[in-house]
Amino acid sequence: MTLYRQLLIWMLLVFFVLIASVFVVQFHTTRDFLREQQTTEIDNAINAVGMALGPYLEINDTVSATSVINATFDSSSYSAVKLNMLDDSGEIVRSYPTKVISVPTWFQSIIVIAPITRSSTLTSGWVQLAELSVTSSSVYAYQQLWKISLQLMLGFIVTFLSGLLLLALILSKVLKPLKAIQLRARKMSDNQFGPPLSIPNIRELSDVVVAFNHMSAQLEVHFDQQAEEADHLRIKAYQDPVSGLANRSYLMVQINYWLTSPSDGGIALFKVDLITEAYLQGGYEAGDRLVQKLSARMKELVNDDYTLARLNQSEFMLLAPNITATELKIMGSLLLDMASELQSDPLDIAPVQAMVGLVMRNPDDTITTLLAQADNALMQAKQQPQQPLALFDVTKQNDSGTKYTMGKRQWKALVEEAIANKLFKFNFQKIIDHQQNTLHQEAFAYIEKDGHQYYAAQFLGAIEQTNTSAYMDMYIIDALFNMLNNDQSLGVIAVNITKSSVNDIGFIRWLTNKMQSNPQLKERIFFELPEICFIKHTDNAGLLCEIIHQKNFAFGIDNFGHNFGSIGYLNKFRPAYVKLDFAYTHQIEQEVKADVLASITRTANNLLITTIATRVEEVSQQQKLAELMVRGFQGYVVDKIDSEKSE
Numbered sequence: 057m058t059l060y061r062q063l064l065i066w067m068l069l070v071f072f073v074l075i076a077s078v079f080v081v082q083f084h085t086t087r088d089f090l091r092e093q094q095t096t097e098i099d100n101a102i103n104a105v106g107m108a109l110g111p112y113l114e115i116n117d118t119v120s121a122t123s124v125i126n127a128t129f130d131s132s133s134y135s136a137v138k139l140n141m142l143d144d145s146g147e148i149v150r151s152y153p154t155k156v157i158s159v160p161t162w163f164q165s166i167i168v169i170a171p172i173t174r175s176s177t178l179t180s181g182w183v184q185l186a187e188l189s190v191t192s193s194s195v196y197a198y199q200q201l202w203k204i205s206l207q208l209m210l211g212f213i214v215t216f217l218s219g220l221l222l223l224a225l226i227l228s229k230v231l232k233p234l235k236a237i238q239l240r241a242r243k244m245s246d247n248q249f250g251p252p253l254s255i256p257n258i259r260e261l262s263d264v265v266v267a268f269n270h271m272s273a274q275l276e277v278h279f280d281q282q283a284e285e286a287d288h289l290r291i292k293a294y295q296d297p298v299s300g301l302a303n304r305s306y307l308m309v310q311i312n313y314w315l316t317s318p319s320d321g322g323i324a325l326f327k328v329d330l331i332t333e334a335y336l337q338g339g340y341e342a343g344d345r346l347v348q349k350l351s352a353r354m355k356e357l358v359n360d361d362y363t364l365a366r367l368n369q370s371e372f373m374l375l376a377p378n379i380t381a382t383e384l385k386i387m388g389s390l391l392l393d394m395a396s397e398l399q400s401d402p403l404d405i406a407p408v409q410a411m412v413g414l415v416m417r418n419p420d421d422t423i424t425t426l427l428a429q430a431d432n433a434l435m436q437a438k439q440q441p442q443q444p445l446a447l448f449d450v451t452k453q454n455d456s457g458t459k460y461t462m463g464k465r466q467w468k469a470l471v472e473e474a475i476a477n478k479l480f481k482f483n484f485q486k487i488i489d490h491q492q493n494t495l496h497q498e499a500f501a502y503i504e505k506d507g508h509q510y511y512a513a514q515f516l517g518a519i520e521q522t523n524t525s526a527y528m529d530m531y532i533i534d535a536l537f538n539m540l541n542n543d544q545s546l547g548v549i550a551v552n553i554t555k556s557s558v559n560d561i562g563f564i565r566w567l568t569n570k571m572q573s574n575p576q577l578k579e580r581i582f583f584e585l586p587e588i589c590f591i592k593h594t595d596n597a598g599l600l601c602e603i604i605h606q607k608n609f610a611f612g613i614d615n616f617g618h619n620f621g622s623i624g625y626l627n628k629f630r631p632a633y634v635k636l637d638f639a640y641t642h643q644i645e646q647e648v649k650a651d652v653l654a655s656i657t658r659t660a661n662n663l664l665i666t667t668i669a670t671r672v673e674e675v676s677q678q679q680k681l682a683e684l685m686v687r688g689f690q691g692y693v694v695d696k697i698d699s700e701k702s703e
Contacts, residue, residue, distance in 0.1 A: 060231050064223060071219050079212050086204050090197040091169065097133055098174045098190050104128065106178050106188060109139070113178060113185040122148050135171055135193040141186050156195050159202045167201065169194040233261045237268055279662065283624040286655035290617065293652045294639060296366040298344050299351035307365035307373060309639040311423055313671070314377055319513040321377040322384045322416040325430040326391050330398055330409040331370040343369070346398055353394045357387060360555060360588030360619060361517060373430070378517030380463065381416050381449050388412040388445045411437040411444035467518035470510065474503040475531045481509075482536075484549070487668055487690045490682040492697055495633075495666070496548035496582060498690065501532050516554065525554040526563040537570065540580050550582040550612060558589045559596045564603065571607040582632060583611040587618055590625050601629050612668075616656075623656065626663055633666035633688060641669040644680055657685035 105128050112120040121139065125148055129137045139148040154171075156164060175189040233256035240253060252269040255262050291297070294306040302310075314321070328350065335343035347366070354372065358364050363375040374391075376384060395410035413433030415426060429448045436446035474480050481504050484497040503510040519525045536551050557563040571578075583604060589597040590613065604611050616634035617623070626634070636656070644650045657667045668688030669681050678693050 059234070060227055063231075064227055067223050067227075068216075068220060071223070072216065075212055075215055075219075079208050082208055083201075083205060087167065087169070087197075087201055090200055091172075094133070094172050094192040094194075094197060095174075098172060098192050101128060101134075102174055102176045102188060102190055106176060109178055109188075110180055110185070113141075114180050116143075118146065118148065125150060129190070133193055133196055134190060136189075136191040138189040139186055140189070142184050152193060154193050154195060156198045159198045163202055163205075164198060167198075169197045169201070230258070232256075233258065233265055237261075237265065240268065240272065279627060279659070280624065282655075282659050282662065283626070286623055286652070286659045289648075289652045289655045290623075290640075293648045299347050299366045299372075301351055301354075301372070302363055302365040304365060304367050306639050307363060307367070307375065308423065309642050310363045310375055311426065312642075313638045314375060315417075315421060315423060315426070317377075317513055318511050319377045319517075320417055321375075321379045322381070322414060323376070323426065323430055324374040324384065324388050324391065325413040325415075325434050326372040326374065326388075326395075326410065327412075327434060328370050328372070328395050328398075328410040330395060333409070335369060350394060350398060353397070354391065357390060360586055360592075360615065363618075378513070378515075381414075381447060384414050384416065385445070385447055388414050388447075392445060407441045408444065412446075413437050414445070414447040416447070416449040464518040464522050467515040468522045468524050470503060470505070471515060471519050471524055471528055474505070475527060479503050479505050480532065480535065482539075485690060486694045487550075487688050488694055488697070489687055489689075490678075494547060495668075495688050496550050498550045498584070499532075499536055499552075501528075512552075520554060520556050523556060525556040526560040529553055529557045529563065530566055533567070533570065536581065537574055537577060540577050541574070546580075548580050548582065550584050552584045552614065553586075555586050555589055555593070558585060558600055559593050564596075564600050567600075568603050568607070571604070571609050575608070578608045578610075581609065583609065584614050584635070585611055585631075587613050587615045590629060591619050594625075598629065601631075605630070623659060626660060626665060630663070631665055633668055634660055635668045635670055635690075636686070638671050641672070641681060641686070644684065650684060653681075653686070654684045657687075661685055661687070 105124065108124045108128070109121050112118075112124065118141075125137055125139060129150060129152070135152055135154045137148075137150040141147060171192050171194055173189065173191040175187065177184050178186045178188055233253070236253050252273070253265050255265055294303060295301070296303045311323070328346075331343055331346050331350070334346045350372075351366070354364055354374075358374065358376075361377050365373050365375075367373055374387065376387065379387070391412055392408050392410055396408045399409060411434055413430050413436070415429045415433055417426070421429075433446045433448045437444045440446065480501050483500045483502065485500065486497050487495045489495055501512055503515075516525070519528060533551055533553075536549055540546055540549065567583075585597065585600070601611060610632040612633040612635065613631045614635050615637050617640055618637040636653075640649070640653050640656065642649075644653055660667045666687045667685070668690060669686045670690045672678050672681065672689045672691035672693045675693055675696065678689050681689065
């Protein structure tokens with residue numbers, strides 16, 4: 057029970073006792089007054105009648121005596137009158153009705169007002185003439201007492217209700233600062249901080265609010281510093297300090313992950329001799345300025361699927377999954393144009409002091425062969441000063457290895473056909489915690505047509521560029537909602553939402569209606585959003601996340617840390633979980649990389665956000681990650697643990 061309710065109840069109880077006491081005192085006072093009034097009326101009536109009857113009783117005029125009695129005792133104040141002649145000449149008896157009208161029987165049974173009887177001897181001088189006996193009636197007393205009781209009860213109720221409202225308003229106002237502290241405390245328990253609370257005029261609470269504001273500010277600074285520390289360690293381990301691009305170590309991890317996935321694409325090795333000359337002639341400041349200018353321009357080319365890294369002083373590499381050879385050549389030409397913009401050549405006649413080597417991925421490629429081909433392509437580009445760009449595409453050079461690669465339009469047509477004919481299928485991969493309990497399952501959609509399977513990694517990039525991904529997301533989410541509604545035993549499912557859908561107002565409106573019409577699924581499905589949306593499309597991502605929170609659903613973030621943005625946005629958007637980029641959970645035996653991972657997971661765990669590692673293959677790797685506070689695991693290790701349990 058809240059303090060407000062306890063105070064209100066106790067104050068109302070005291071107030072009730074006070075006004076009830078007033079009611080009881082007033083009631084008893086009124087009842088005693090009515091009794092005294094009966095006694096006084098009877099005494100007055102006997103005295104008056106005795107004086108009026110005296111002359112008639114002396115001459116034994118009973119007719120006149122009867123008339124006097126009838127005239128005097130004709131109201132409802134008396135129930136019986138008896139005049140007994142002492143000379144044995146008879147008696148006069150009168151009785152009146154005593155039925156109480158308009159007063160409840162239960163009231164009469166509880167409150168007893170007994171009739172009062174008074175007797176008096178009438179005399180003439182020393183001679184006793186008659187005995188007069190009068191009994192009062194309680195009818196009038198009951199009627200008056202009941203009427204007054206109703207008035208008291210009405211006053212009691214009105215006073216009590218008025219006091220209730222007044223006390224509620226007073227307590228609400230007095231405890232308003234305490235309520236604000238309570239609400240802020242709840243937010244602080246979720247690590248949510250806001251502006252300082254206003255200082256109340258109540259001395260005791262003002263001291264509490266001042267201390268509370270100070271503590272809130274300290275905690276907010278602590279979490280900001282923790283996020284900054286994680287960013288600093290991450291930049292130190294995986295990012296080139298001058299360009300702000302990924303370093304060689306991060307790039308190698310991404311290439312290794314790309315070569316083990318089913319996606320196609322290629323790499324571009326970009327060497328800028330102009331930067332080398334700047335370092336030699338102008339020193340580090342001149343060289344760093346050129347690197348920063350070029351890096352800022354190159355960042356405009358890439359999306360969240362690409363990785364752009366600086367390999368050494370003047371060499372850069374672009375990893376572009378799911379890209380065609382034609383698109384890769386266009387990308388290479390744009391890189392040369394950017395390098396040309398850095399040259400001081402007003403006439404635009406000098407050859408560009410840069411070269412690009414392009415390599416399309418071959419299914420048999422390893423990281424060694426791929427980099428060797430990139431070096432060879434760069435050497436070939438160097439021999440073409442007018443157009444220093446060379447492309448190595450083994451599948452086109454070797455007829456025996458030639459394969460058909462679908463373009464954007466073909467992929468778009470295939471996805472539209474899959475939606476129309478319900479060709480989408482689902483694989484589910486478990487995510488477990490450090491105690492081997494299932495957290496949820498991630499749904500992976502693929503297209504099955506004519507015995508062939510097409511995975512999302514193959515066509516996702518193409519349909520993102522053709523504005524088809526929102527329709528695909530609607531179809532997939534609708535299918536999963538139906539599966540969950542039809543199968544109550546199906547566990548919690550995570551479904552990926554593409555970047556285009558996050559930026560599509562029509563999709564957001566559709567998803568809002570979908571969640572609103574299926575509130576029973578709020579604890580059975582997660583929406584997984586790509587990290588790039590929280591960095592480059594903050595407003596749209598914020599709108600979608602706010603709607604998801606309003607509908608009491610939850611979401612996670614995929615590829616967390618891939619884009620080298622500040623992780624401070626976690627406190628703002630509050631996801632249920634984050635899936636760490638593979639680079640952060642790979643080679644954690646190195647102390648620097650382990651420190652980076654521990655800093656990230658500590659920040660997330662303090663915000664009650666679950667951190668999930670992907671591509672976990674060995675139990676020993678899982679144990680090491682668990683020591684670094686990773687709380688979820690996805691990969692081959694899950695199948696190994698399940699097989700061990702079944703045995």
